[in-house]
Structure formats: structure tokens, C-alpha cells
Amino acid sequence: MPGWMVVTSPASCWVPAxxxxxxxxxxxxxxxxxxxxxxxxxxxxxxxxxxxLEGLDQLWIVVVHNDPVNLMSYVSMVFRRVFGWSVQxxxxxxxxxxxKGRSVVWSGGREQAELYVQKLHGCLLLATLEKS
Amino acid sequence: xxxxISKSGNPLxxxxxxxxxxxxxxxxxxPWERYPDGSARLLPPPGDDEELRSDWEDxxxxxxxxxxxxxxxxxxxxLEAMKQGRGKNAAWSLEIPFKHCDAWxxxxxxxxxxxxxxxxxxxxxxxxxxSPDLGTERGLALMSVNFYAFVQECLIRAMDVTDxxxxxxxxxx
Numbered sequence: 001m002p003g004w005m006v007v008t009s010p011a012s013c014w015v016p017a018x019x020x021x022x023x024x025x026x027x028x029x030x031x032x033x034x035x036x037x038x039x040x041x042x043x044x045x046x047x048x049x050x051x052x053l054e055g056l057d058q059l060w061i062v063v064v065h066n067d068p069v070n071l072m073s074y075v076s077m078v079f080r081r082v083f084g085w086s087v088q089x090x091x092x093x094x095x096x097x098x099x100k101g102r103s104v105v106w107s108g109g110r111e112q113a114e115l116y117v118q119k120l121h122g123c124l125l126l127a128t129l130e131k132s
Numbered sequence: 133x134x135x136x137i138s139k140s141g142n143p144l145x146x147x148x149x150x151x152x153x154x155x156x157x158x159x160x161x162x163p164w165e166r167y168p169d170g171s172a173r174l175l176p177p178p179g180d181d182e183e184l185r186s187d188w189e190d191x192x193x194x195x196x197x198x199x200x201x202x203x204x205x206x207x208x209x210x211l212e213a214m215k216q217g218r219g220k221n222a223a224w225s226l227e228i229p230f231k232h233c234d235a236w237x238x239x240x241x242x243x244x245x246x247x248x249x250x251x252x253x254x255x256x257x258x259x260x261x262x263s264p265d266l267g268t269e270r271g272l273a274l275m276s277v278n279f280y281a282f283v284q285e286c287l288i289r290a291m292d293v294t295d296x297x298x299x300x301x302x303x304x305x
Contacts, residue, residue, distance in 0.1 A: 067245070068255045068258055068259075069241075069244050069245050069248045069258065069277075070241065070245075071281060071284055071285065071288070073285060073288045073289075073292075074237065074241065074284060074288060077288055077291070077292070114178070114184075117178050117179075118192055118195075118196070121175070121176065121178070121192070121196055122196055122199055122238075123238065123241075124174065124238060124241045124242055124245060126176055127178070128177075128178055128179040128180075129178055129179050129184070130179055130180075
């Protein structure tokens with residue numbers, strides 16, 4: 001009686017992320033897990049050093065750090081433009097950066113976190129992505 | 133120097149003293165050439181992860197550098213169009229097309245960051261309200277940083293007025 005196996009490797013079982021989720025020139029960090037029919041004994045196979053859920057549920061946060069050169073009005077404007085926030089929310093995070101030295105402005109998957117950090121760097125804000 | 137919105141809806145700086153006009157023209161110069169040490173601040177790392185940093189250096193930072201160079205190109209074109217009144221030491225005027233405001237903000241910010249980093253200005257020096265010693269290069273650099281900040285604030289106010297008239301606030305909270 002065939003069952004199903006969940007594999008983390010070999011690589012042939014992993015499907016690359018769709019083109020719409022890829023960033024040109026960047027290594028693909030996201031992979032879809034493929035579940036294949038298994039004709040042998042049931043079980044879960046894992047290759048050493050690979051976690052089944054690695055990369056799938058890891059949350060990343062985007063942090064903006066204080067730089068005294070950046071005008072507060074400029075930082076607030078960048079937040080509104082990049083994240084689509086209201087004036088109130090942008091000001092709140094801007095003041096958090098100003099008074100506490102940093103503010104977590106977004107959390108989610110790694111690819112999107114990288115895109116946000118790139119946009120913030122494009123506006124010359126100090127931003128990093130960290131594992132949540 | 134006067135800041136206003138022109139009849140075309142563009143930010144307009146007028147009665148610019150020739151000395152300030154020269155300081156403005158410096159905005160279009162390449163900060164990587166002028167301030168090689170200070171320009172390191174313009175391309176910061178994205179975090180501590182070594183693989184990410186390497187990836188960032190190879191793929192993202194060249195794109196960012198190209199982006200900054202492109203924006204500076206727009207600023208250069210606008211500065212070339214500055215107009216001087218009649219007379220040897222007449223004042224200048226600069227009208228910035230509204231669609232170039234982002235380019236100006238980024239270029240001004242880049243130069244301010246590079247200047248501050250290159251000269252190692254402290255937060256206290258940046259916040260100091262007294263006039264810097266204009267007889268020194270360092271004093272001139274600090275004055276430039278503050279002058280560029282003033283120009284940035286004017287542009288942000290002009291953009292905020294426009295955003296406030298048409299934008300609908302979005303608050304995913």
C-alpha cells in the first residue's frame with residue numbers, strides 16, 4: 001500500500017520558487033517542498049544538517065537604526081513611501097528610531113525582508129534584517 | 133535666499149547668493165570620488181549574516197550605486213539650468229521639477245552622510261546652533277551639511293503639501 005513521504009533532500013524533491021517571487025541576480029532562498037508518493041516502508045527521511053521546516057517558517061524582521069544625520073521629516077517620509085503607512089504610524093516608528101536607537105518596521109519572510117532593506121538602503125536609511 | 137512654489141508647482145529657490153550657488157553646485161559631484169572614506173556609509177551591510185553580506189555586495193550594492201548615480205544625474209541637469217540675474221554678483225535662482233524632488237532628496241542626503249562621516253562630526257557638532265568656523269575646511273563642511281539639510285526640509289515640505297492634498301492614509305495597523 002503506497003504511502004507518502006516528506007523529504008527534505010535530495011534536491012530533486014525541492015521545487016524552485018516561482019519566477020514572480022525571485023529577485024534577479026540573487027540566490028533563491030525560497031523553495032517549495034514537494035511531497036512524493038512512496039512505494040516502500042513508511043517513514044520520514046531526512047538528510048543530515050537539513051531541517052524540514054528550515055526557511056519555511058523562519059520569521060525575519062527589518063530593523064531601522066538611528067543615524068543622527070537623517071532628518072526626522074525625511075525618515076518619516078521614507079516610511080510612508082516604502083510601507084504605505086499613515087503619517088501617524090510613520091511618525092511613531094520614526095520617534096522610536098530617534099529615541100531608542102532602532103525600530104522594528106516589518107516582519108515576515110526573508111525575500112520580502114531583503115526587498116524592504118534594499119528599498120530603505122536606496123533611501124540611505126540604516127536598515128538590517130535579522131532572524132526573529 | 134527664498135523658497136517658494138512656482139506657478140508650475142515646482143519648488144523654487146531664488147535670491148541665492150553666488151557663494152551658496154557654488155555650494156549647491158557641489159551637490160552634483162560624485163561623493164565616492166570626493167569623500168572615499170565617508171562614502172562607505174552610503175552602502176551599509178544588511179546584517180551580520182556572512183552569506184547575506186556577500187550576496188549583498190555582489191548584487192545589491194552595485195544596483196544601489198547605479199541608482200544613486202542616476203539620481204545625481206538628474207540633480208546635475210537641474211543645476212545646469214540655474215539662472216543668474218543681471219550683474220556680476222547677481223543672485224541665482226533654481227527651479228526644481230517636482231518629479232525630481234526624490235532625486236534631490238537622495239543626492240542631498242548622500243552628500244550629507246558622506247560629509248559627516250568623512251569629517252567625523254559628532255552629534256553635538258551637528259546639533260550645535262552656533263555658526264561653524266568658516267575659515268577652516270571642517271567649518272565649511274559643517275556649514276554645507278546644515279545648508280543641504282535646509283534645502284532638504286524645503287523639498288520635504290513641498291512634497292508633503294502635495295501628498296496631503298491627494299493621498300489617502302493607509303494604516304495596516
